[in-house]
Each structure stands twice: as C-alpha cells, then as structure tokens.
Amino acid sequence: MGPVVVLDPAHGGTDTGARGAGGAVEKDVVLAFARTARGELERQGLRVVMTRTDDSNPSYDDRAAMANAYRNAIFITLHASSTGTFSTARVYYYRFPNPLTPSPAASSTISALTTWEDAQRSYVDPSHRLADAMQVQLAQHFAGSPALSTPVAVRELRSVAEPAIAIEISSVSVSDPNSLAQLAAPLAVSIARGVAVFQPPVISPAKAPVPASGAK
C-alpha cells in the first residue's frame, strides 16, 4: 500500500490568494487542480485526503495536523502565483536557517523532541527528494519549468511531520481564466507520476514497532 497523499489546496474563504486581472482567483484555481489530481491519484490506487473540499480556510496548523495524523503520508500544497511565465511549474521544499553556532547537544535535542514549529526539520531530506522527483515530472509537462526544486520557507510546510512540498503554477494573471483549467490534467498526471517515483523514507529499526518478546 502506497503512502496517503494529503492534497492541500491553499487559501480559501476570505483568503483568496492571488487574483488575476481576468478574474481568476487562486483559491478556486487550486481547488479545481486538487480535485483533478485526486482523481488521478485514486486511479493509481492511492488513498487521498484533501485539507479542504469547499471554500473553507483551515489554519496552517489544521492543514499540517491532517497530514500528521497519518503514519505514512506525503503532503502536497498547491498554489497558483500572480507572477512568472504562464504554464510553468515550480516545486519548493522547506528551508530552515542554519544555526549561528551549531552545537551537537542542540541537534540531539531536536531529534529527541521536535517542536510543532520545527516538525518539518527531520523531513527536509525526504522532502527534498520528493520535490526533485516532482519537479522532473512537471518539467516534462510544463516547458520552461526549472529542472530542480527550490528550497524556500513556505509557511504551510513548516509544521508537517511528513515529506512535504509546495507546487506553484504560474499564473492567475491570464486574460482568459479558462486557460488555467487546461493545466489541471497535466498537473494531475505529473503529481501522480512524481508520487509513484518517490520512495517514502524507511522507518529506522529503532522507531519501527517491535513485536512483544516471546511472540511467534
């Protein structure tokens, strides 16, 4: 059984996100993208959870909590920018700043007890791998997209204790909002292939459930 894919259409409710001159609104565009991607992922036999299915606006923490409720999940937040060349796609993973004075004691504390604000810190490497796998797929469907993913401090990713990425499509600034709808299918295919290529991190033996002694 593959990972649970948590799809997060960004914004919602009074938070419209980017607005295009032609009337396209990010919150609606990404919800439509997420619905199409959900269908494609489910056709592959994957379980999909969406952080919103209507015009609601869950908080960043609520969105992260939905992903953190699953043991083997990947989190994908979907955005549509107001800038950039139309029909290009970029994938981002969270970048934490370097500590000013790195100390071994501090890093061991992080691995033992991770704060909610730093939940993504232990998952930066798998998130990076997922982001690169996804960016490769998107570059095949969206000409002019970068070949590699980019590290950025995207707020929605910070508290997710799973591999987590943000995909941003350019852009809502089109005269005909219907042209954005044509991007939904190639985006869904790219996401499904990216998830299929990505291998979720293997749970280390120390963290894996251990059978009770004497059990047969």
Place this chain on the structure above:
Amino acid sequence: MPRNLRIAFGILGVAVLVGLISLRGLHRRIEHLGDIQSSDEQLRRDLLAPQISTSTDVKVKAAIFWAAGPDRTAPVEIEMALSADPVQRAKQVLLELIKDPPTPEQRTLPANTALASLYILPDGTAIADFSDALSSEMPSGILSEGMAVDSIARTLESNVNTLRRLKILIHGQEVETLAGHLDLTGFFDLNPPALPPVAGAPPAAQTTTATGSSANPRR
C-alpha cells in the same frame, strides 16, 4: 400616447441627462483625487526614504540584486557612496534596492515600501523593519515573495560582509508570512560559512534563484 405618459418620459429623459452629467463630473473629481493621492504618496516616499550620507561615505561599486527574469535575481553593479558603518551601509543599499531598479520589470519590492529602521545585533543578525506596503502591495505567490526576500538578503550580504542572518519585521512586528506564503517567523541566512570547493566543479555564475538557492552562495 397619453399626455401623462409623455410627461413621465420627458421627466425621465431629463433625469438621465442630469445623471450622466453628474457622473462625468464625479468621475473627473475621482481622477483628480487619484492624482493628488499619488503625488502625496511620492512626497511621503521621499520623506520616509531620504538619501543617507555619512562622514565615512566612499564611492564604491555596490551589488544590488534586482530581478533578472521571471524567477531569479542577479546583481547589478551600481557606483554609489557607502558608509563604513554597517548599519548605515545596510540602509543605503536597501534604499537603493527599493528606489532605483534599472527598469520597472526588475523591481522586486513594491515601490511604496519604506525601510522604517534597521538594527544589527552583535551576533551579526540584521533586523530590517519595513512598512506595511512590503506586505500589502506584494504580488501574492511563493515565487514573487521568494524573489523579494532573496533580493533583500543577497543585497545585504553582498555589501555588508559582517552580517550572518536577517530578520524581517513589518511595521515593527513579527508577522507569520510576507503575503500569505513566505514564512517570516524565522531568520534568513546571510554570508553562510565557506565550504571546501568540490573537485572538478565548474565555477558558477553569480545569479540566484527566486529563493536564495544561490548558484555561488559561498562568497
């Protein structure tokens, strides 16, 4: 047509005519107000972002990072007078970044942005406090917000080499995001420590992606 109906149509016609004339006047007045507002805005910007000159100013080539395409920033060399004092020097380059992009397309920060204050802590942390416009007038998106912060961070680290990290405040407060995407609750690295060069690696150009994944970050 009955007389009453003719009178009613006549009154209606006169009312529509008066309405059209009034609307035209109203439209003109709104346009005029807009002109006044934009000249006020310019005046306010000039007041908030005065030219900073200090006794230690020396003309040097400063590297200011503006947009170099839809998704990356690159340095532009500008000859300008910079102070020996790191705080004043940092303010000078940020004001240049806000005020004078070579073309409108190269702008990374909203034109109405003002740098309210800037401090440098002993550990090399620069705290830059910007006006609301940086957040409220920023085009929404990870790409645009990333380029904005990237241009600030790269401009600071290229011209003030004692800086180690950057904290961005909006109107004196820590805010959760710049314009709905980029996390401003943490710090941004400046002048990261040098790593040993990778054998056989080609020299990289000094351009950066939207979000600071500099192709040559170990300057």
